[in-house]
Amino acid sequence: MSGEMEFVQNFPCFSIMFCMFAGIVSSAFKEKMARIVNVAVLTLNILLSAAVFLYVAKTGVSYVYVMGRFPAPWGNELRIGILETGLALFFCVIMLLSLLGGRHKLVQEVEEGKQGLYYVLSDLMLSSLLALLYTNDLFTAYVFVEINTISACGLIMIRQNGRTIEASVRYMIMSLLGSGLFLVGICMLYDLTGHLLMSNIKMEITQIVAEGAYRPPLLVTIAIISVGLAIKSALFPFHAWLPDAYGYSTVSSAAILSSLVSKGYIFLLFKIIYRVIGFDVFHDSKIVNILFIFALMGMVFGSLSAIKENDVRRMIAFSSVAQVGYIYMGVGMGTQVGMVAAVFHVLSHVATKSLLFISAIGLTDVSGGSRKFIELTGSGYRNKCAGVAFSVGALSMVGVPMFSGFISKLLFSQAAVQNTVKMLPTLIVLGISTILNAIYFMKTVIRIYTPVNDREYPTVAWRDNKVYAAVLFCFVVLNILLGVCSQPIVDLIESGLMMFA
């Protein structure tokens, strides 16, 4: 390592290490201590990521952080650009908010004595997410994908009932299918190129493609890796595990899983597209078209399943299937503009979905704990904060101006207009999906604001749970911020994607 390195450059490595050690140390602590360590580590990570973000934004170039003393083709590296640090900052904030917002449910739903473990798992989860964002080494990415899977599985099953165990088994099976494909894909890439570092693989692949050699193996490799990561991030036909896992786990887990875990894999796919395979090679391989078709199907069928659902948590979970479809649609368009839209939708979905899960829990709590729509009638009056927050989330998902969802839909349609072949299907499905979204979200919002007089449920004011109210407030602000100040964020995403290449 050269002596001119600035201290800030160490921070990404520090934040991964801090999370991991916090997880290890917390397993020996009592619950309260584990909780404090968790909050401290998350806050520290927010500060560290913000510092790195500012540093990278100032210098305007990405940098490579060498782990250990082995130089490029052999050693392990982190690579830090504007998009990586921005997402790391965003993920840490959302994770902190989700954990704080679901804390009162955690105490009720998880057995005494196991709550400490919850914080251990979330520390590990954060470390693996950060490593997935930062790493420049494919095999390291694979190891952290598995760590992520294991901790996600723990987050689902920590609330012990038959449903969650079954859900976590199903989740585990699907994830293992995905990571098995991912692993074999990496091995084939290693076999083709002789490297594990992303930048070196890309150089080799550019050469291979220029020579026109190894076409079938390269195609198969790209397909296997894309499908593996699509399975793990619950793209449409692979989403069977999702409603149970998001619907029955404790609310913080549902928020973290739906907003962060699947996005970690999606971001890894973005990185592989740009930094390993190369955008043009990926585009020419026609795999994008397959992703595109599945994405469109997901957007429609996910929404249809959500409409049929009679359970609010499962409805939000099915809406995730549709939203993941949106993201893959952006990837599937095969244009830079489409990718920008996809990245923006990642941000928008992260902010909105966690808001919806956290606010839905406030509504079900004032409806006797029932998640059925009939019981939720009028709950928006009984818990005003949660009602307003849920409405904001719902409006954002539908795509009403002022909220983040609108901007992503706008970006998707702009991207669609630039792609002559895929314009018509994209716009039609976008329209259908928006209408379907509106049907089930507006149905819920109208339901929670329909006055009833014959129910004897308690009314909750914001003063009764100040942390919860503050968390909801932060989420709403975040959402409106994404919706109103979208232009600088889109610019940042564009420059981040430029730094990728």
Next chain:
Amino acid sequence: MGANLFNNYGEAVAMILFVIGFGNLMLQSNLIKKIIGLNIMDTAVYLFLAEKGYISGRVAPIVVDGIQSTEAYINPVPSGLVLTGIVVSVSVSALMLSLTIRLYQRYHTLDLDEISLRLKKEGL
């Protein structure tokens, strides 16, 4: 094409095993058989790596007799990857097995479809 397949029969076997494992993990309804499928799948990847990493006539890169030419040794990275992979797969299998035990204690069956059916009836 046929000749290549014959020359690389180790890789071909690894891929066939991978598909067998993958199919079992996906399609079997018995949880133990699923876990066996998982292990076959992972082992197939290690076979693939080992097969790719070995060059006949060369030895592991440990210098004992002073020969320092790279021509004499194999690349140690694939073996390292196999080791890492084994660690990951052991922990994942252990987690799956513990989940299976949990489910068996609760429902007295290993059939995942039947468990789902019962959960629907419970209507939790």
